[in-house]
């Protein structure tokens with residue numbers, strides 16, 4: 516969006532005068548034509564034509580310049596303030612890192628920065644418990660904020676430990692139902708036979724052991740939100756009943772016959788591939804469509820490694836102590852693929868701070884899977900600068916190719932470079948692109 520703004524500004528500055536002077540010239544010629552003085556071979560007419568064009572261009576340019584200049588100055592001032600307030604705080608992308616080549620880029624970068632700053636401030640206010648300033652997380656925060664404002668069913672997707680439950684809490688806390696209850700149900704943790712009575716309640720004597728009538732979670736959540744965690748593990752029979760509740764907004768307790776109205780907003784979450792579950796007939800297709808109204812996908816930690824330093828600071832704040840970490844240990848945290856995501860990172864930091872005592876966290880304090888990166892890092896450190904840069908470049912290019920499944924135009928976009936430049940690098944680094952194609 517800011518890019519477009521900058522373009523608009525430039526168009527205003529140059530295009531408007533060109534159009535305006537063009538029209539002036541045309542009107543001048545038309546006036547001569549109508550008055551019967553039009554003669555293309557006349558030097559006087561050419562002279563006055565040129566004069567009309569130049570004067571109208573100059574006039575329009577001066578007016579546009581006066582209007583546009585304050586906007587550009589404003590953008591530069593914000594850029595300066597931002598630099599002073601948070602020097603080096605952000606991890607810039609390849610494109611952001613490059614110095615601006617012209618006015619247009621300077622302007623675009625300044626406005627991009629303002630947008631970034633605003634969303635970071637916003638996400639900290641709205642989701643104080645969620646750490647993350649990476650682009651991927653800021654995209655998630657905006658989606659969470661959008662869905663929070665409505666009563667729509669939200670479906671949170673993502674690997675285990677990526678923060679799905681925190682996201683659900685965030686949606687509820689930012690929703691108009693925030694003063695109502697947030698009731699959590701872990702569909703995977705309840706025995707199949709009890710899921711229905713847990714969700715919808717039961718009447719007295721509905722089954723052996725039901726000595727009293729009991730309200731279900733849907734009723735408990737009335738006026739608020741119900742969070743159906745691990746919905747992919749819900750038994751098929753209960754899925755059919757849940758579908759009816761979502762359609763009719765009524766529950767019938769087990770053993771009962773009278774429907775009870777419920778006013779509940781539903782948030783569901785799963786780490787399962789629901790379309791695959793549907794194909795395997797373990798999840799009802801109609802329920803999938805019913806809950807897949809507004810899906811939000813939480814990125815795995817390996818796709819937002821730039822958030823790791825923030826997690827270290829956040830962890831130190833929670834532990835109420837300063838945590839020092841050696842450069843090598845930090846590099847190891849960044850080199851790990853974090854299959855257990857944030858949960859694994861938190862456990863790793865807990866363990867390392869305990870082992871480190873009052874000292875710095877060293878590579879030795881990190882768990883064995885992280886130490887696997889050590890030989891690679893040592894190998895990298897033994898290389899000279901050019902070879903190290905070449906290895907890093909190769910890793911980044913290969914990573915982009917991996918993520919784009921070998922589509923080079925997409926990989927170039929991910930890297931923020933021209934596709935020609937990518938071709939050159941692929942050749943120079945002797946990368947076989949075909950192995951990334953699906």
Ligand SMILES: Nc1ncnc2c1ncn2[C@@H]1O[C@H](COP(=O)(O)OP(=O)(O)OP(=O)(O)O)[C@@H](O)[C@H]1O
Pocket residue numbers: 644645646647673674675676677678679680681682786857858861
């Ligand atoms: N962005 C985050 N900021 C702070 N803590 C986080 C973040 N994401 C996850 N956590 C922490 O990681 C742990 C796991 O998070 P959570 O239970 O929300 O994940 P989940 O995706 O629901 O996991 P699962 O699928 O296994 O239930 C929790 O301790 C949570 O506080």
